[in-house]
Amino acid sequence: MLVQILFPPSLGIIAASVMTLIGVGILGVLEIKGIHLKYSKFFKLPAPSPTNTLKVPSRVGMFFLYAPAFLAGLASFWLFSNGDLRFLFLKSAVTIHFFKRILEVLFLHKYSGEMAVDSMIIILLSYFTLSASMIYTQFLTEGLQEPLIDLKYLGIMVFLVGISGNFYHHYLLSELRAKDGKDYKMPKGGLFEFVICPHYLFEILGFLGISLISQTFFSLCVTLGSAFYLMGRSHVTRKWYLSKFEDFPKEVKALIPYVF
Numbered sequence: 001m002l003v004q005i006l007f008p009p010s011l012g013i014i015a016a017s018v019m020t021l022i023g024v025g026i027l028g029v030l031e032i033k034g035i036h037l038k039y040s041k042f043f044k045l046p047a048p049s050p051t052n053t054l055k056v057p058s059r060v061g062m063f064f065l066y067a068p069a070f071l072a073g074l075a076s077f078w079l080f081s082n083g084d085l086r087f088l089f090l091k092s093a094v095t096i097h098f099f100k101r102i103l104e105v106l107f108l109h110k111y112s113g114e115m116a117v118d119s120m121i122i123i124l125l126s127y128f129t130l131s132a133s134m135i136y137t138q139f140l141t142e143g144l145q146e147p148l149i150d151l152k153y154l155g156i157m158v159f160l161v162g163i164s165g166n167f168y169h170h171y172l173l174s175e176l177r178a179k180d181g182k183d184y185k186m187p188k189g190g191l192f193e194f195v196i197c198p199h200y201l202f203e204i205l206g207f208l209g210i211s212l213i214s215q216t217f218f219s220l221c222v223t224l225g226s227a228f229y230l231m232g233r234s235h236v237t238r239k240w241y242l243s244k245f246e247d248f249p250k251e252v253k254a255l256i257p258y259v260f
Contacts, residue, residue: 024225028232061115159209
């Protein structure tokens, strides 16, 4: 079945893909075990004080998370100026995804905290490496026989649903906090009535859309790894809300309505 929906990967691509899946997935396991990437509400967790931690304002840190990956996407139009329609869609989706995140950092989100520089570097390098690698592995498929089942147009639709839903729930989160406010509130509206991290759910859909456009084994592993990480992050986010709000509705799940 995979032969019908994916470009045939080389042994090198298989090895790199599996290592990517394991590496990103481990970050999700670490989140569940209490070893967090230090940003947002988890900057001051676990217990040791972050006073000795090199840090930057959250807005600065978040900008630098996404900027290199966006530039990699942008540069791909110059580095790989030729290519088929699928390659154009893939480059566009990667670039649009990170351009949207940069615009949200600059104009939508309200930040009050800080980000640890070590976490910023880990995430920055991950986004940049995964984005550049997805584009390059797509380049390597040029001239190969197309998969029997063409999923790129379905991928475009899934990607658009993903980034639209992600933006909408980011907007709802931004409306919870007054300018310069630091208090957290329980999110309301949209899928927040069912899960505490619907923005993560739609982010996974966005990555799924990219992997459907790409139809490479590497992009599929990036999506699976991202899903595992966001599952771990959403799980501990739900635990955090349960610990902070006595009236937090127990039926609200972490990521998938009624399931998880």
